[in-house]
Amino acid sequence: MFSHLRHRVVQAPMAGTSTPELAVAVCEAGALGFLALGTLDAAGARKAIRSVRQGTDRAFGVNLFCHAPARRDAAREAGWIETLRPAFGRFGAEPPTALSEIYPTFRGNDAVLAVLLAERPAIVGCHFGLPGSDQIAALKAAGCRLWATATSVAEGRAVRDAGFDVIVAQGYEAGGHRGIFDPDGPDGRLDHLALVRALLPLGLPVVAAGAIMDRDSARIAMDAGAVAVQCGTAFLRAPESAAPPAHRAALSGGRTVITRAISGRPARCLVNDFTVIDDAAAADYPVAYDIGKALNAAALAQGNTGYGAFWAGTGATASLARPAADTVRAISP
Structure with missing residues (x-):
C-alpha cells in the first residue's frame, strides 16, 4: 500500500484548507495527497476528485465525516x-x-457513496467514526483501501474489526477536530507516539498524526512503529493551501x-x-x-x-511558507 511512495508522508485531509491543488502537489512530490470531502455534497465530491485526476495520475485518498447525526x-x-x-x-x-x-454524515449517504463507487479513489478515509457495514462492503468491493482515524485502542479495535486496512493514530497534539468517535466519552489524550505504540498490537499498519513538523519527529514516529506520518499544519502555509492570510499569520503565535x-x-x-x-x-x-x-x-x-x-497543531510555530513539495521533502524520514 505504501510501496509506491517515494516519501512516507501523508498530507492530512483538512476540510476548508486543503485543496485539489495541494493533493496534486503532494502526490507529484512522491507522497500521498488527500482530499477532504466531509463538507461537500455528491456533486462537489465528484468535482474535487476529478480535479485531482486532471493534475496527477498517482494514487490519492479522500476523507469523509462519519459522525452520528446531531x-x-x-x-x-x-x-x-x-x-x-x-x-x-x-x-x-x-x-x-x-x-x-x-454537514451531513457519510453514514447512510447514498449519493456520496455512489460517487465513490463510480470514481473509485485508491483510499477512502473516515473521521469521527465508521460508516455502515453495507458502505464498507461496497467500498471494499470497489477496490478502495479503507483508513480510519483512531484516538484510542478501543477505537482502533473497532476500526480493525470493521475490516479496515490502516489506522491513523491521531495524537492529542494534532490540529483540527479530534477524531474521537464519541465526543462526550472519555479521552485519554495520548500523544501520537504513545498511541502508535498502543495500536501496533492490533496488527494493522499505523500512520502517526499529531504535530509532526520536521524530519526528526517523522523519524521518531517511524522508529516507534508507524509506517508513515500524516501532516496537516506543516502544509497550511503552502501556496496550494486555501488557508486565508489571517490563518497563516496566526500560526506564528503558536x-x-x-x-x-x-x-x-x-x-x-x-x-x-x-x-x-x-x-x-x-x-x-x-x-x-x-x-x-x-x-x-x-x-x-x-x-x-x-x-x-x-x-492548527501544537507545532504551529514551525510551519513554513514554502511549496508543498518542499515540505514533503523536508519532512520525509
Missing part, C-alpha cells in the same frame, strides 16, 4: 445563540434565529487550545477571540458550526479575524 435540542440551541449574541453585537449584527445541521465553541466538537485551534468563550453549553456538532460560521462572517465584515476556525 442530537437536536431546541432549548440548548436557543441557549447557545444567546451565549454568542454579545459577540455578534460587537459587530452590529444579530445571530441567526435558528440553526441548521450544515498557542493552541482544544475547544467545542466553534463547531460543537472538540478541535484544536489557535487561540483567538472564539476560543476564550466558555464552550460547556455549546450546541451539538455540526449545528454549532452553523452559528460559528455566521459569527466569523459578521466579524470579517467589520475587518475582525478573531473568530476564524484557525485549526
Whole structure:
C-alpha cells in the first residue's frame, strides 16, 4: 500500500484548507495527497476528485465525516445563540434565529457513496467514526483501501474489526477536530507516539498524526512503529493551501487550545477571540458550526479575524511558507 511512495508522508485531509491543488502537489512530490470531502455534497465530491485526476495520475485518498447525526435540542440551541449574541453585537449584527445541521454524515449517504463507487479513489478515509457495514462492503468491493482515524485502542479495535486496512493514530497534539468517535466519552489524550505504540498490537499498519513538523519527529514516529506520518499544519502555509492570510499569520503565535465553541466538537485551534468563550453549553456538532460560521462572517465584515476556525497543531510555530513539495521533502524520514 505504501510501496509506491517515494516519501512516507501523508498530507492530512483538512476540510476548508486543503485543496485539489495541494493533493496534486503532494502526490507529484512522491507522497500521498488527500482530499477532504466531509463538507461537500455528491456533486462537489465528484468535482474535487476529478480535479485531482486532471493534475496527477498517482494514487490519492479522500476523507469523509462519519459522525452520528446531531442530537437536536431546541432549548440548548436557543441557549447557545444567546451565549454568542454579545459577540455578534460587537459587530452590529444579530445571530441567526435558528440553526441548521450544515454537514451531513457519510453514514447512510447514498449519493456520496455512489460517487465513490463510480470514481473509485485508491483510499477512502473516515473521521469521527465508521460508516455502515453495507458502505464498507461496497467500498471494499470497489477496490478502495479503507483508513480510519483512531484516538484510542478501543477505537482502533473497532476500526480493525470493521475490516479496515490502516489506522491513523491521531495524537492529542494534532490540529483540527479530534477524531474521537464519541465526543462526550472519555479521552485519554495520548500523544501520537504513545498511541502508535498502543495500536501496533492490533496488527494493522499505523500512520502517526499529531504535530509532526520536521524530519526528526517523522523519524521518531517511524522508529516507534508507524509506517508513515500524516501532516496537516506543516502544509497550511503552502501556496496550494486555501488557508486565508489571517490563518497563516496566526500560526506564528503558536498557542493552541482544544475547544467545542466553534463547531460543537472538540478541535484544536489557535487561540483567538472564539476560543476564550466558555464552550460547556455549546450546541451539538455540526449545528454549532452553523452559528460559528455566521459569527466569523459578521466579524470579517467589520475587518475582525478573531473568530476564524484557525485549526492548527501544537507545532504551529514551525510551519513554513514554502511549496508543498518542499515540505514533503523536508519532512520525509
